[in-house]
Amino acid sequence: MTTNDEETKTAEETTPETATEKAKAAPKRTRTTKAKTPKAGKTTKKAKEGDAPATPLKERHLVLSREVLTASARLTGKPKQIFSQFVMRFRRGVEYPRLTLPGASVYERIVLSPDLTVVLKVFGDLVVLLWAGDEASAANWADSHRCEVNPHTGDLQVYYANLPGAAASTVVPAPDASVPRVAPEAVEEPVEKVQHTDAETDGKASTDDGRAGSTSEAGESKASKETVPAPLFASLTDADLMELGLPDELLADLRSLTSAEEFEACRTHFPQPVFEALTWLLQGEARESVLEAYGEAARRTRRAEFARTAPDTPTGLDPSHFHVVASDEELRDILDRPLEEWRVFLHPSQREIVEKAWYGPVRVTGGAGTGKTVVALHRARHLVRLPDWKPKDKVLFTTFTKNLALDLAVQLKTLCSKIEANRIQVVNIDAWLATFVRQNGGGREVAYPGAPGSPYELCWEAALERRPASIDLPESFYRSEWEEVVLPNHCMSSRDYFQAPRAGRGQALSRAQRRDIWPVFEEMRAQLQLRDLMTVEDACDFAERVIREAHPSGLYRAVIADEIQDFKPDMLKLLRALALDVSKLETPIEGDLFLVGDPHQRIYVKPVAFSSCGIQIRGRSKKLRVNYRTTDEIRKTAESVYARGAVDDMEGGTAEKTGYASLRHGAAPEVFAADSFDAECDWIADRAKALAHDPKAPLDYSEMCVVLRTRSDVARYEEALRNRGIQVCSLKAESADDPELPGLRTATMHRVKGLEFKAVFVAGMNEGVFPLPAPKGADAPARRHHERLEKALFYVSASRASQRLFFSASGKPSRFLPKAK
Incomplete structure (x- = not known):
């Protein structure tokens, strides 16, 4: 991105309002003719032959920064209206008087009213709006922020100025030992443990070595680090750091860091992409991988793609920070x-x-x-x-x-x-x-498994009456065989069923046994057909x-x-x-x-x-791979449920257990094991009220959610919270969450899928309640599958929180209830 000096300014640059004021101040004449403002590109009817036509307005290439949109969102009333009108007119080419605003970089300011000043900077034919607020906040922002084009990458960067204490973060990362995690033995999968214990151990050792050395190495080097702290990013050369986009004036500051805590405290000291790249290094990513993802090669690839999809968009603008x-x-x-x-x-x-x-x-x-x-x-x-x-x-x-x-x-x-x-x-x-199906299926409808008495379940009850007395299998086996073998393979006859694969089924069946139990499934299909129903699979x-x-x-x-x-x-x-x-x-x-x-x-x-x-x-x-929602402390707690056991990658392989980074930090999740249900609800109510009345950053109750395993649990906790003076708003499956409705949200773990709240309470984590026990009579594969679904519900629930996360139980705690080290 190339730069020019500041855009030329003249004393004659005026707004329509200042032009009117000048006209009023001009000496009065005996005879005056009221002038009409000509339209752009046209002259008035009385314009003389030698008069020059009015200069048409030229649209500006206007760029909005993340900071100016964040600041303008806080404006209300008249200042908000003035700012909106200004941005629209300014983009069209209307001139406003600009004044130099010295700061960490050289800026310009436009004073729109006593309460509203806009900070901007010009780069060639681009005008970047950077801040909007009162005069004091504009001056403070300019003093504390630099906005320059990086000479090594050509990218426009905004970051805190190199001033003592200017970039110190108010959020200190919680000590890792204070972050509660699900105990590994609580989520152990016995079968996989036997098959993969060595691989898991080797993988863990490899991860430790890649990040910060093995445990023994850390112990051996601890004494030396106490006397001579090692630079945090010693593996990167100065050229590497320049390629990642580190501004020259911050090189010495970065080299002085010796701990992850120091680095996190200075996060705003560095441009966001630089901080992100260095965070990956701290999490064990190889130097070569980080340079590949954030270095010059990655920039060339992105710019080539942007040139194809948005040829008018200037290069050197990070789309996560600037919008043209x-x-x-x-x-x-x-x-x-x-x-x-x-x-x-x-x-x-x-x-x-x-x-x-x-x-x-x-x-x-x-x-x-x-x-x-x-x-x-x-x-x-x-x-x-x-x-x-x-x-x-x-x-x-x-x-x-x-x-x-x-x-x-x-x-x-x-x-x-x-x-x-x-x-x-x-x-x-x-x-x-x-x-x-309604439009093309000849009057048939789709039936879904549901509560007792539903059409689907009535059909199943009738089918179970055909169970052979000669085979002693639980009802759950027939249901799982129907759902995992018959339906996916669209078995319409006994011949189809005999040929259907049963990989992963715990209970082996001979051909004769398949023949004996087929009448159950045949009857199920007959019952569905009598009612003009179809399963989802069919x-x-x-x-x-x-x-x-x-x-x-x-x-x-x-x-x-x-x-x-x-x-x-x-x-x-x-x-x-x-x-x-x-x-x-x-x-x-x-x-x-x-x-x-x-x-x-x-x-x-x-x-x-x-x-x-x-x-x-x-x-x-x-x-x-970058987590934008949760703090790193919340991420660690949520992911701890997958400490043991593999997760598929949707292509027959195994997905990574790690490989994600959260770039924000906050308080460690809190855990409370109460003696009684009332004590648990008291604790939830007290925490919610404390968040709502926090003098520094209060949360609205609509920004909090109490998450529970079942609908009956939701009803029970809702009543208890209302009795404690908290307005409650229940999230239903059939309607979207309306942010305008007041009240603390309550929902099941399934309902919060895809949602986000600033504070989440995962409540009712009692043994036998969450995780729910597997169906009675389930074989080993079925129990393992059920356990994985419960783990996923834990992960989904915990990862809905962006700032604060709480867990609570009453009576005997669940084995999923996290614990600090």
């Missing part, structure tokens, strides 16, 4: 709506995924809080904005649960224009399937066959699926049929499948490989 305004409509949209940074700013790794020209199915994975859903939402908008998007083209944006689909629809309306939103159909996969298979025959190119140009880890195999096959397969086109276009998920959050189904469902990723897989 493309139109008045976009600017008005940003200013008029509440500040939600995810709508405006994308991390470079996110933007690369969103705007890349993908020609085939794409898989995006990442831990909780890494912005997977944000990427999916922006990808949807990117697609419908493509130049070759035709009126008939549509995007299906689907997910597994109804409540998440409702939340996504609200977020898309925030992100997209009305025209763009109309090109995107948002619906959960079950609702889409039910509608298709409905997906039916819809796939109809679509492939009637619409071989699919019903949608693109299908985006969030929380893909919870989709059943038949659902994945259906998605493949719904989306245009661009590999079959002579000239590929953007579209096809965009699949987003996290196997650590699988709370409904067993693992399945995409390739077995006809979805070929083949090199189109991306992983998001």
Whole structure:
């Protein structure tokens, strides 16, 4: 990014208001003619032949920084209105008097009112707005921040100035020993322990060696470090640091750091991408990998992609920190709506995924809080904005649960224009399937397992009456055999069942035993047919066959699926049929499948490989690794439930247990084991009230949520909290959360999937309540699968918190209840 000196200013630069004041102050004349303001590019009717026409306004290349949007979001009343009007007019080319504002860098300021000053800086033909507030806050911001182009990378950077104490963070990382974790023995998986104990031990040793040396090495070097502390980033050369974007004047400061705590305390002292890269090094990432992801090669790749997708966007602007305004409509949209940074700013790794020209199915994975859903939402908008998007083209944006689909629809309306939103159909996969079956299935409907007395369960009760007396198997075995063998393999006859694979089933069956138990499943199908019902699996298979025959190119140009880890195999096959397969086109276009998920959050189904469902990723897989939601302390507690046992990667392999970083720190999660239910509720109420009345940073009750395992637990705790003077708002599965409704949120662990709160209370962690015990009679594989689902619920619940996390129990604590070291 090239720079010029400050933009030329003249004394004649005036606003319409100052021009009026000058006209009033001019000497009066005997005869005056009231002048009309000419339109841009035109002259008045009475203009003389020799008069020069009015100079038309020239639009500015306006850039909004993250700081100015954050500051402007705090404006209210008249200052907010003045700022919005100023930004719109300033972009169009209207001049305002500018004054030099000395600070850590040389800035300019525009005084809009006694209570509102805007700080800006000019780089060539770019005008970057950096701050908005009263005169004192503007001066303070300018004194404490530098805004310069890095000579090594060409990137525009904003960071705290090199002043004593200016960058000291008020948040001190909690000592690692104080962060509670689930005991490893509490989440042990016996079968996997026998098979993989050595590998796990070796892997752990390798991780320790890669990060900070082995335990023995740490002990041996402890004495020497106490006398001569080693530099924290000794493995990086000065040239490495310059390539990562470290400003020259901060090199000495970085070299003086000797501990991770010192580094974290100075996080705002460094540009955000630099801090992020160095954080990965501290977490054990290899030097070569960090340079590959954040060095010159990565910048060249990103800039080449941006040049293709946004040729008018200047290079050297970090999209996670700066936003180039493309139109008045976009600017008005940003200013008029509440500040939600995810709508405006994308991390470079996110933007690369969103705007890349993908020609085939794409898989995006990442831990909780890494912005997977944000990427999916922006990808949807990117697609419908493509130049070759035709009126008939549509995007299906689907997910597994109804409540998440409702939340996504609200977020898309925030992100997209009305025209763009109309090109995107948002619906959960079950609702889409039910509608298709009603319209094309000859009067049949989809039936779902549910409460006793539901149509599906009545059919199952009738089927169980056909159980053979000669085979002593529990009811749970028949149910799991139906759900894991018969339905996925679409067994419609005994012959189909005899040939169906049963890999992973704990109970072996002979051919004769299969023959004897088949009448149970045959009766289930007969009962469903009598009621004109179809299972989800059969409905997906039916819809796939109809679509492939009637619409071989699919019903949608693109299908985006969030929380893909919870989709059943038949659902994945259906998605493949719904989306245009661009590999079959002579000239590929953007579209096809965009699949987003996290196997650590699988709370409904067993693992399945995409390739077995006809979805070929083949090199189109991306992983998001930076956690934007939670503090590092919360992340450690949430991930501790996966200390033992493997998690699949949705392609038949094993996903990493680590590889994510949280760049923020905060208080360690709190744990309370009460003697009674009343004592537990007293503790929750006291903590919630303390957060709501915090003199420094109070939270609204709507920013907190009490999470429980079952609906009956939710009702019980709601009543107790109301009795303690706290207004409660229950989150239901059939409706989205309305942030305008007051009250402390309560929800089940399944309901909070996809949501975020500043404070989360995971309550009722009693033995026998959470984790719930496996179904009676379940075999070893079924018990192991059940345990993994309960682990996922713990991870989902804990990772909903962005600032504070609390756990509580009454009576006998759950083995999942975290403990500090």
